[in-house]
Amino acid sequence: MWSRGVILKITINSTCLAKRKCVFLACLRKLAASLMAAMDLAADPCTDFFQFACGTWNKKHVIPEDKPSISTFEVLAEQLQVILKDVLEEPLDENDSEATTKAKTFYKSCMDIHQMSKLGDVRLREVLATMGGWPVTMKDWKPPVDSVEVILGKARRDYNEGVLVEMWVGPDDKNSSVNIIQIDQMALTLPSRDYYLKANSQGDMEAYHRLMTRIALLLGADSDTARDELQKVIDFEKKLANVSVAEADRHDTSAIYEQMTLEQLQKAIPHLDWGTYLRSIIDVPITDSEPVVIYAMSYLRGMGEILAETDTRVVHNYVMWRLVYAIIPHMIDEYNRASVDFRRILQGILSERHRWSMCVEWTNKKFGMAVSALFIRDNFNHESKEVALNMIHTIRAAFNELLADNQWMDDETRAVAKEKADAMNERIGYPDLLKQPDELNKEYVKLNITKDDFIMNVLHVLRHEAYRNHQLLRQPVNKDKWSTEPAIVNAFYNPNRNDIVIPAGILQPLFYSQHFPKSLNYGGIGVVIGHEITHGFDDKGRQFDKDGNMMQWWNNATVKAFRERAQCIIDQYNKFKIKEIGMNINGKMTQGENIADNGGLKQSFRAYRKWVKQHGPEPDLPGLNLTHDQLFFLNYAQIWCGSMRPEDALNKVRSSVHAPGPVRVLGPLSNSLDFAKAYSCPLGSPMNPINKCNVW
Structure with missing residues (x-):
């Protein structure tokens, strides 16, 4: 169920590199020029390295009207979307499997x-009719x-x-080879509980109320009564938000697992008939002795009490609203x-x-393996799988060296930690089934897709x-199965499987290229790999052993x-303040990713320096007066060039x-x-403070 990912990107023009149509030296000159074009050379790298690395990029790139933010990652993701659009718009032919045919048909129905x-x-x-109707839209609704349940x-x-409640079937955290029913607190409609409970979110809540009312009126609600009736629904959801637990307080999995x-x-x-609820979802027999894992007992108690004291009409109004809210993003007019109009307020x-962009995104999420089968056919350098595997090994070796050096672990725990790092499985590029049409078809064999009814699809x-x-219950856990679409610019660590996933979408220029200096490759895909390795030992990952079982x-x-x-x-x-909104970030909620960022950077740089020691110094990039150690950190920083609207900054601070x-x-x-050594930053400068934090 749980995965942690890093999203990284590099700001260079890679057209000639990807097509391999230019002279090697000319490509390097273009690469150097692209790196420089993002920089603010007037900024002091020892005062504000983000401004130094990204100042010009941020000044030149205005946030598009249809986006809450702009970043180098988003530019790269859009380039990938264009490629996926092209393959999805190809006419059906004899090379299409049943799976890719369904993906193309789904996309085309979305565009119709x-x-x-x-x-x-x-x-x-x-x-709504199959569910008993949405009360607010009906004159004579009866339960x-x-x-x-x-x-x-x-x-x-x-x-x-x-x-x-949120319910799913997945590997038991304490016995990762067995699938078990799991129950957690509900994901609220808005991004976090703060939107319901903070006074400065009044405008967002009013916009939410307007959206709910507007949709209800489109479906036949009475304009005289709908607003007041739906306010009761919002009050109900506020109560649920109030008894939910903040995500920042849910990082200790062992503490919330029951x-x-x-x-x-x-x-x-006792306020909900759990047997009736589960039996209405899952087909296999479920008795009172069925084991279940609960992650939110305090929420469930509060939810049960709220449910018991709430009018049935309000509850059904809320349930129907959640279904409506899940479907309307796919609709038009x-x-x-x-x-x-709602997103104008919430995201700015x-x-x-563009319709095509949304359709590509939905198709890739719903038919990820089929879309990736089309993607890797012509758009993936298969040699990069071997390169990524080698880099994983070198960076893992760097982690093990750092493990041996640290003084805060006892020898026994250090030895077991090394066993876990060495036991990590690597999933690189894509699973084999993408090249096995019969196996790929099995992924979608029970899914019917029609060409002329997108919402039905x-x-x-x-x-x-x-x-x-749900059919996973009573089935053994397949630890070799991929849990994410390969055509994605992202990477993951899965604690239940102790595996690192480096999808095909990130094994491309701009993260890696055989034409890049090693300093840039280690500053790009190398840091991604180090980040994911470190997730195995962050605040959550450290609670799982080498076999993916939660234990001390x-x-x-x-x-x-x-x-x-x-x-x-x-x-x-x-202490870090976000300038767009004047608010500090939540260090507790972001601690796992921050630990992984710090550890991944350190491991990848150590692995790069070992490569230099073995192979000798790299030639300088022409036209760029920076050492390769400096380029490593510059590249890492330019990964994060970008800016946000205030609404998006608030969303990130509250929920990311x-x-x-x-x-x-x-x-x-x-x-x-x-870094301080590479850029000669004096001790006590903003980028080289006297007091530093170090986990891995």
Whole structure:
């Protein structure tokens, strides 16, 4: 269930590199010019390295009207989207498997605006009818025969929507070879609980209320009563937000994990009939002795009490609203305009994205393996898989060296930590099934896609996703199965499997190229790899052993020493202020990613210096008066060039486990002795403070 990822990017013009149509030296000159074009050479690198590395890039790149932010990563992601658009728009031919045919058909149905206009909101109204109707839109609504537990189960089974509770089947954290039912607190409609509870979010809540009312009116609600009725729904969700636990307080998985039988859950939270709920979702027999894992007992108690005292009409209004809210992003015309108007307030955007961009994104998320099969055919350098594997080995060796050097671990824990690092599985590029049409087809064999009904296709996909998850119960865990689409600019560490995933989408220029100096490759994909390795030993990852099982394999003294170092990171990052909104970031919520950023940078630089020692110094980049050690850190910093709208900055501070880009530059570099040496920053300067934080 849980994965941690890093999103990185490098700001260079790689057209000639990717096509291999230019002379090597000319490419290097262009590369050097691109690096320089982003920099503010008037800035002091020892005062503000983010401004030094990205000042000109940020000045030249205005945030597009349809985006909440702009960054070098987003530019790279858009380039990938264009490639995916091209392959999805190719005509069907004899080379298409059933899987790629379904992906192309889904995309084309998404782009068929004419057909969608003809159908209007028919499918949405049908969904509501199957669930007993949306009370606010009906004059004579009566509670359906089905209990609220059955309604909630239908929402999960038929539309993959977790309302009031989140439920899924996945590997047991304490026995990663066994799939088990897992229950957690619900994901709220808005990005975080702060939007419901903070006084400075009043404007966002009013916009949320307007959206809900506007959609209800489109579906037939009474304009005289809808607003007041839906305010009760918002008040209900505010109560749920109030009893939910902030994400920053949920990082200690072992502290929130509770396994019990269904019978024990029923006694602990009697306000919901849990057996009826689960049996309405999962087809296999479920008895009172069925084991379940709970991650949010305090929330479930509070939710149960709120549910018991809330009018049935309000509860059903909320459940139906959550279904509607999940579907309307895919719709057009008035529904789309309502969504855009809401996002203007919540994200600060001024216009909607291009339809093709949204359709590519949805198709890649829903048909990730099929889309990636089309992508790797002509757009992936297969040699890079071997390069990435070699870099993983060299950076893991660097981690093990740092492990041997640290003084805060006892010898026994250090030895087990090395075993875990050495046991990490590497998943690079894409799974083999992408080149095995028969196996690829099995991924979508039960999924029906039609060419002329996009919303119906969306509904079929949602039901298929739910089915694929729920049928895992009683099945052994397949630890070799990929859990993410390969055509994505991202990377992951999975603690239940102790594996690193480096997808094909990130193994491209700009992260890696055989034409790049090693300093840039290690500052790019190398830091990604180091980041993911470190996730195995951050605040969450350290709780899992080499086999992906949650257990206490550190002694108490080492745990105490780790927490002291992690607290240093928390306190340090708490002091970083985001200029767009004048608010400090949440060091506790972002600690895992910050630990990984710091560790990944240190490991990759050490691996690069070992490469130089073995192979000799690299030739200078022409036209750029920087050493390769300096280029390593410059490249890392330019990964994070970008700016945000104030609304997006607020969203990130409240809900993201990643620190904003500038902080991901200033934090790790100010902790790095290697950086201070490379740029000759005097001790006590902003980028070389006397007091530094160090975990790995």
